Amino acid sequence: MDIVGIFAALLNVVGSPYHVFLLLIAVPAGMFFGAIPGLGGKLGIVLAIPFVFGMDPLAGAIFLVSMHAVVHTGGSIPSILFGVPGTGPDAATIVDGLPMTRNGEAGRAIGAALGASGVGGVIGGLFLLAIMPLLRPVVLAFGPAEFFLLALFGITFIAMLAGDSLIKGLLVGLFGLMLATVNLDPQTGTQRYTFDFLFLWDGVDIITAVLGIFAIPEMIALGVAGGAMADVKQRASYGLSGVLQGIRDVFRHWGLTLRTSIIGAFIGMIPGLGGDAASWICYGHAVQSSKTPERFGKGAEEGVIAPETANNSKEGGSLLPTLFFGVPGSSGMAILLGAFIMLGIQPGPGLALDGMDVVWTLIWALMIANVVAVAMFFVLAPAFGYLSYVRGSLLIPFVLTLTYLGSYLSHRAWENLVLLTVLGGLGYLMKKYEWPRPPFVIGLILGPVVEDSFHKAFALWGPAFLLRPGAMFMMALIIVSFTVYFWRRRNKTNQIQVQEHVA
Amino acid sequence: MSPNALLNGRVLTAATMLAVFVTMSLMALGFPEKARLMPLMVGVPGSVLGLAQLFIELRTALNRPPDLDAGQGEAHGNERFMLAWTLLFFVGILAFGFLYAAPLLVFGFLCLGKKESLAVGLAGASATWAVLFGLFESVFQIPLFEGLAVAWILA
Numbered sequence: 001m002d003i004v005g006i007f008a009a010l011l012n013v014v015g016s017p018y019h020v021f022l023l024l025i026a027v028p029a030g031m032f033f034g035a036i037p038g039l040g041g042k043l044g045i046v047l048a049i050p051f052v053f054g055m056d057p058l059a060g061a062i063f064l065v066s067m068h069a070v071v072h073t074g075g076s077i078p079s080i081l082f083g084v085p086g087t088g089p090d091a092a093t094i095v096d097g098l099p100m101t102r103n104g105e106a107g108r109a110i111g112a113a114l115g116a117s118g119v120g121g122v123i124g125g126l127f128l129l130a131i132m133p134l135l136r137p138v139v140l141a142f143g144p145a146e147f148f149l150l151a152l153f154g155i156t157f158i159a160m161l162a163g164d165s166l167i168k169g170l171l172v173g174l175f176g177l178m179l180a181t182v183n184l185d186p187q188t189g190t191q192r193y194t195f196d197f198l199f200l201w202d203g204v205d206i207i208t209a210v211l212g213i214f215a216i217p218e219m220i221a222l223g224v225a226g227g228a229m230a231d232v233k234q235r236a237s238y239g240l241s242g243v244l245q246g247i248r249d250v251f252r253h254w255g256l257t258l259r260t261s262i263i264g265a266f267i268g269m270i271p272g273l274g275g276d277a278a279s280w281i282c283y284g285h286a287v288q289s290s291k292t293p294e295r296f297g298k299g300a301e302e303g304v305i306a307p308e309t310a311n312n313s314k315e316g317g318s319l320l321p322t323l324f325f326g327v328p329g330s331s332g333m334a335i336l337l338g339a340f341i342m343l344g345i346q347p348g349p350g351l352a353l354d355g356m357d358v359v360w361t362l363i364w365a366l367m368i369a370n371v372v373a374v375a376m377f378f379v380l381a382p383a384f385g386y387l388s389y390v391r392g393s394l395l396i397p398f399v400l401t402l403t404y405l406g407s408y409l410s411h412r413a414w415e416n417l418v419l420l421t422v423l424g425g426l427g428y429l430m431k432k433y434e435w436p437r438p439p440f441v442i443g444l445i446l447g448p449v450v451e452d453s454f455h456k457a458f459a460l461w462g463p464a465f466l467l468r469p470g471a472m473f474m475m476a477l478i479i480v481s482f483t484v485y486f487w488r489r490r491n492k493t494n495q496i497q498v499q500e501h502v503a
Numbered sequence: 504m505s506p507n508a509l510l511n512g513r514v515l516t517a518a519t520m521l522a523v524f525v526t527m528s529l530m531a532l533g534f535p536e537k538a539r540l541m542p543l544m545v546g547v548p549g550s551v552l553g554l555a556q557l558f559i560e561l562r563t564a565l566n567r568p569p570d571l572d573a574g575q576g577e578a579h580g581n582e583r584f585m586l587a588w589t590l591l592f593f594v595g596i597l598a599f600g601f602l603y604a605a606p607l608l609v610f611g612f613l614c615l616g617k618k619e620s621l622a623v624g625l626a627g628a629s630a631t632w633a634v635l636f637g638l639f640e641s642v643f644q645i646p647l648f649e650g651l652a653v654a655w656i657l658a
Contacts, residue, residue, distance in 0.1 A: 050639075054645065167552050167556050170552055171556060174524070174545050174548060174549040174552070175524075177545045178524065178545045178549060181541050181542045185534070187537040187538060188534075188537050188538045190534050190535055190538040192531075192534060192538060192542065193530065219585075219589070223584065223585035223588070224582045224585055225581075393617065394617070394623075394627075396612065397608060397609040397613060397627065397631075398609065398627070398630075400589065401601070401631055401635075404592065404593070404596050404601070405605075405639075405647070408601075408648050412648075414597065414648055417597055417648075418597070420593075421590070421593040425586075428586075429512070429516050429519075432512065433513045433516050450541075451541045454541070454544075455537070455540075
């Protein structure tokens with residue numbers, strides 16, 4: 001393990017006033033986007049893109065990772081105070097967080113969420129630090145055949161988990177792959193689907209595609225819903241002494257905190273399985289491992305600690321496939337991946353070879369951001385009680401402006417504004433008619449990897465590349481994941497039929 | 504088959520997806536061998552799955568009560584409002600650029616669209632202009648898109 005390199009990276013973050021400044025801006029920004037339902041962390045990242053454009057790559061990456069690391073910390077606040085999840089994975093926090101508020105323990109719940117988020121984020125980063133030396137040789141052993149199938153595995157896995165319909169998920173993933181072929185073919189130089197438009201020669205701009213598929217539909221949907229955040233119209237109040245008690249609870253339940261942090265980090269490593277899965281699995285673990293499970297659902301502090309540690313620790317885990325394999329661990333990571341590429345940081349085995357300083361720096365940024373979020377909360381605490389007065393719909397025109405700005409800035413091509421609007425319309429249809437969108441982004445980002453890896457593997461080994469051990473392992477993973485998916489669907493259908501029969 | 508089933512939004516979305524895959528696959532047949540490999544590897548399974556999904560949506564549409572997808576009155580009106588404003592943002596920025604169009608559109612959305620007070624509208628427009636001109640053009644030195652109409656007029 002390169003101990004010198006690891007601590008040199010730490011100095012790179014804390015020793016640079018510029019990096020510290022960016023971190024101090026990113027943390028409240030991330031908490032803000034996480035705390036306002038209807039916005040969410042993904043939108044925060046895409047809107048930050050115009051601001052990091054042109055920055056030093058490492059500085060820009062530090063800013064984005066720091067912002068992304070604390071989104072769920074912010075998201076726990078409306079979950080606890082108002083029963084409205086700031087982000088999807090914060091829904092599990094409501095189960096015990098809201099009852100704690102109703103019991104007059106709002107401060108304690110927030111303190112527990114805060115402390116758990118901070119500790120979970122740090123442990124997630126430490127997990128990544130520890131596992132990196134073991135995984136680096138594995139990453140470097142991956143060849144084009146393995147990367148081709150790993151990318152396919154990532155797309156199919158996310159297609160399975162992203163929504164209720166496997167066919168829709170696969171179709172959207174394939175659509176992303178299809179759109180990735182719009183370019184000047186790297187093998188032959190043939191114009192594919194470019195219709196003589198120069199701006200398409202390098203392919204569909206990832207930033208424009210991500211903004212179109214995510215940001216615009218979210219704003220349209222927010223406007224359609226009326227933009228109301230919650231029915232609560234009064235300021236939620238809590239004392240700092242309660243917050244401190246909640247933080248102490250996190251250390252009082254240190255065993256649970258440690259276990260759920262590690263579980264969350266491990267789940268984060270598996271592409272597509274992050275997010276809601278981590279928080280709910282850890283909540284379930286907290287209930288099962290408790291000596292007094294009857295307290296859960298009525299205001300048990302462990303019911304807040306468990307999902308919140310997992311929410312933050314999974315971000316550390318999901319950095320691993322994102323940075324080393326170029327396979328995003330979650331849809332948020334998919335957007336981060338697009339932003340890294342825009343900044344000039346190319347995820348993949350090359351990073352494992354001679355970019356480890358970047359990797360260590362980002363891990364430290366992730367951990368420090370989580371610690372800073374806890375400290376910053378004490379400064380910002382009174383402001384969070386006013387969240388109920390923020391009408392999300394008033395932010396719509398600003399978000400739309402920044403969305404169009406981000407799309408234009410990525411390639412300075414006005415044609416991207418047209419593409420943005422078209423994809424925005426398509427993205428809204430997808431959202432309205434329940435087509436999952438994360439597989440599209442992942443298909444688009446991994447498309448060049450899939451095609452390039454396939455051509456290389458075929459050139460080296462012919463069709464026999466599928467018989468290589470690594471490739472067969474990946475194929476087995478794909479088959480197993482499909483099998484588990486259909487088995488679980490069948491079980492769910494049987495359960496529903498039994499319930500209907502009993503009723 | 505009832506015409507309502509065909510005009511169902513879900514059916515149209517599935518049909519659009521199928522049309523995209525089929526069209527792109529057919530176009531790929533005109534590319535050289537190596538260039539068409541990936542589009543066909545993706546397009547053919549996509550077309551098959553698209554057909555399957557279209558069949559599912561049609562079957563569901565025929566079995567469900569009519570007008571289930573026609574949103575409740577207020578939501579439907581809100582949807583048209585938001586789609587119109589999004590289109591307006593696109594047309595405005597494309598024609599007149601960020602510095603001129605964006606503050607006006609923000610003001611219009613807040614005051615005319617959301618019936619906010621003049622103070623809120625003006626504050627929003629000013630903040631937008633301050634960020635675009637003050638931050639991006641002045642501090643970051645990033646020239647923003649001036650708009651096709653403005654470029655044409657100035658030319």
